[in-house]
Amino acid sequence: MKLAIDETRCKGCNLCTKVCPYKIFKEGKKANRKGIIIPELDRPERCTNCRLMHLYGRTLCGVCQLTCPDQAIHWVEELPYEPKKVAIEY
């Protein structure tokens, strides 16, 4: 699983940058076609839910998805054999 921000729904309130315990969301810099500055993902492979959702069979943290007032944050399945980074925690 990987995190995705729906650009057609996000209104750029930056609430997700405040709630993520890993600080995965950070404020963006460039405005998109609608003039909305959409948050960027900072090393999204650290997301707990992305890594462990299938193992536990439920949503683990999900605070960003619950907090997002515009329903813009969701998780998508990776394509088969899609290259992906792995988070290493010390």
Next chain:
Amino acid sequence: MSYEEWYRQDRLPHIYCAGCGNGTIINCTLAALEQMAWKKEDTVFVSGIGCSSRAPGYIVTDSLHTTHGRAIAFATGVKLANPDLHVVVITGDGDLAAIGGNHFIHACRRNIDLTVVCMNNQIYGMTGGQGSPTTPLGCLSTTTPYGCVETPFDLCDLAIAAGANYVSRWTSYHVKELEKAVLAGLQTPGFSFIEALVQCPTAFGRRNKFKQVADQVEYLRSHSMLKAKRDRLLEQGEHIPGDMFVVGELERRNRPALGVKR
């Protein structure tokens, strides 16, 4: 699997302002509904007039968008006509406390099996920021340009005094707790009232020194006090600051309820 299938995807994105907390409360309500494993055909959302009351338009179940303040009155009719339906009322503070106040206390008194989620943004947001019955003391709005001088309503205390079976209050910052509170409210037979304080960046925050959305969310976080801590402070006889509000599960009891599923 997820509560996202309860949304009408063709209606999104919704019309709420950027940073409005109402979307968060809909998320929490639907996440709790998802855990109840109710069928979409058996669930009815009822709302009145206001920002918050546009929410059922984005939900895939049957819904009633009714006249101002009469959401609970319509919901009472729906529930008593067919007690097999699960009725959830989504309403705002101006809808519930100001014009629908009488319906609210009588629904608490009758203890009808409804779940009322009140998105309290402490102002009339849709009509341009007039002061509502829950605007805190000293806050600016278009009808109180020198600061509100009227004591606000405490909706949870009102519901407890009128006899609701389940009462709790959370904010749009406490998403997980709010989800559990709505779930407990849905499971409780009888009237369950969940007050959710939300940020309103356009009408409330702009006039009250919350320039950013996050400032007001931070205010909601730092000025909420858990009920257990409030009770402990009262026991020790310590002072509780006047601008703090109590969050948590405030009441749970088993008064005889009306319209419970047979």
